[in-house]
Amino acid sequence: MKTKAVRLYGASDLRLEELELPKIKDDEILVKVITDSICMSTYKAAILGENHKRVPNDVSENPIIVGHEFAGVIEEVGAKWQHQFKSGQKFAIQPALNYKGSMASPGYSYMYFGGNATYTVIPQEVMELGCLLPYEGEAFYDASLAEPxxxxxxxxxxxxxxxxxxxxxxxxxxxxxxxxxxxxxxxxxxxxxxxxxxxxxxxxxxxxxxxxxxxxxxxxxxxxxxxxxxxxxxxxxxxxxxxxxxxxxxxxxxxxxxxxxxxxxxxxxxxxxxxxxxxxxxxxxxxxxxxxxxxxxxxxxxxxxxxxxxxxxTSGGNTDDMKESLDMSAKGLINPAVMVTHIGGLNAVADTTLNLPDIPGGKKLIYSHIEMDLTGLDEFEEKGKEDPFFAELAKIVKKHKGLWSAEAERFLLDNYTKNI
CATH class of the missing domain: 3.40.50.720 (NAD(P)-binding Rossmann-like Domain)
Known part of the structure; x- marks a missing residue:
């Protein structure tokens, strides 16, 4: 099947493209990505290109999908994992793989595995390490932000x-x-x-x-x-x-x-x-x-x-840290939305990533199936003067003390009509 993805070809060379995903193997899983939050680590990989320790030397010929703080819904499960996962299940990813001493990681190293995509393929090493995590919470952004x-x-x-x-x-x-x-x-x-x-x-x-x-x-x-x-x-x-x-x-x-x-x-x-x-x-x-x-x-x-x-x-957390984050979010003990100041669509990823240090505010949260320029939560009210969608979104954000929320995400996913 086809996916749209932001791929790295070299230093400061990010491109939004449509490509064909290979058919999954028996030990792989196909997922639909809903959210990915942009990390400063992705900026570092993007500006360094093949000079980054996790980015392959042949990235110019075999570009990789960027993004590693992602969550979504399982689409198709290979035969080996059908006893453990099923289609329609929500998921989060622990990207710190450390597989057999390899530095490879989603968002840095894989041609078909990364978060800034509409669909992506979870390889067998992720499954073997237990790094595909079932997610029972309501909001997808909570699962994305469980990684940071x-x-x-x-x-x-x-x-x-x-x-x-x-x-x-x-x-x-x-x-x-x-x-x-x-x-x-x-x-x-x-x-x-x-x-x-x-x-x-x-x-x-x-x-x-x-x-x-x-x-x-x-x-x-x-x-x-x-x-x-x-x-x-x-x-x-x-x-x-x-x-x-x-x-x-x-x-x-x-x-x-x-x-x-x-x-x-x-x-x-x-x-x-x-x-x-x-x-x-x-x-x-x-x-x-x-x-x-x-x-x-x-x-x-x-x-x-x-x-x-x-x-x-320290650089990164382990799977137990990820589970602790998901558990605390589910219980309402922490609210990862405190980090979010902007949302955008897949079209905004390349420019946002390459200019991340110069964009004020906190986390930039991407919804992978929509086309939306990067927009600050504090911009919704002004945009709402001309667009009823943003006017309603501004009301929801205001109701939640100026923070992104599960209600805001539901409204976005249900009502925003400009798809990527």
Whole structure:
């Protein structure tokens, strides 16, 4: 059958094309993609092309489908998996395959397997690893955003602390401790705040920094009351113009330092401030992946030696993290929609991906079967003055505190008529 897909041919070369999918084998599954959220990692792969570690060297002759944060409905199941999956079933994907040591991953490495497509083929290795996950929730975007949420969750599980006199690492953040998120009001930071204040191992104090007052105000409006109800003291700090950021942040913890510090942007100064605010046995988690393979920052090794400070970095989550995200979403404990600020159709993917760092806001959510230019949720009301569809969509978003929602998704899928 035919699919429409956005394919990568090389550095900064993305094309929306129609192509023929091969007939599935007995150990494969054909799926209909409904949603895919665009990840900064896809931007990195798009600008690097074959120089990216996950992108094949022959991508110019054998282009790959981009997108790895996707969800949808199963269309056809190969004979080997018919005891486990069936047509019409909703699904989510865990893209971190790590199959037999291979770096191959959907959205980076496969000709017929990726999220920015109308239909795609799930290969046997995904099935063998248990990375095709049944999804019972209502909204498809929740399943798409379970992937970035799993990366967030994985980072909190990967942080660790030590016990004096014992050679043991206690995994996870310090329960009831002091935590800071630097550059934490972007999409992944918002997801992190949501998880932190609702998980079963939360800090007593969470300090979140950013340099964009508009982002800070949006985050405050979403989380401030909820954090208080969950027993977390939440403080937002605009660090723009502050000469000694680390001194300002240390004032919130009486100078003793933070147990856990997460850095959400690959900026040298942020990392150095993070290092300076660590308390004894403090863990610095560098979450943001740089594109510069020479990226570095100063670390105080006196504190590494005498204060047992340490640094970790995480990239992606595992299948258990993904399941935790899906479970928490289904129970209403987290709302991944806090990350979403724009929606669009498959036609918007190439331009959005290549310009992602320059587009303000949070996650860009793509509905694969429609044609729609990338549109901010805050643009719906203005567009609604001429288009009744957007007028109604604006009302729904307003009803949900300015956030995307299952109601908004249902209205879009049921009423938007311009298909790709």
């Amino acid at each position: 949420m799993s990366c967030i969750i994985g980072a909190f599980h990967a942080s660790y602390h030590t016990k004096p006199g014992k050679y043991e690492h206690e995994m996870g953040i310090v329960e009831g401790g002091k935590m800071a998120l630097l550059a934490g009001c972007g999409p992944m930071g918002l997801g992190a705040i949501d998880y932190i204040i609702h998980c079963d191992r939360k800090p007593s104090l969470l300090v979140v920094t950013d340099i964009d007052e508009e982002k800070i105000n949006r985050a405050r409006s979403i989380f401030e009351e909820d954090a208080k109800n969950c027993g977390v003291e939440l403080i937002f700090v605009n660090t723009k113009g502050i000469e000694n950021v680390h001194k300002q942040l240390l004032e919130y913890v009486d100078g003793v330092g933070y147990n856990d510090v997460f850095v959400y942007a690959p900026v040298q100064g942020l990392l150095e401030d993070a290092d300076k605010i660590l308390g004894k046995d403090g863990c610095l988690n560098f979450f943001a992946g740089p594109t510069d393979n020479e990226f570095s920052a100063k670390v105080n090794f006196y504190n590494v030696h005498y204060a047992a400070t340490h640094l970790v970095g």
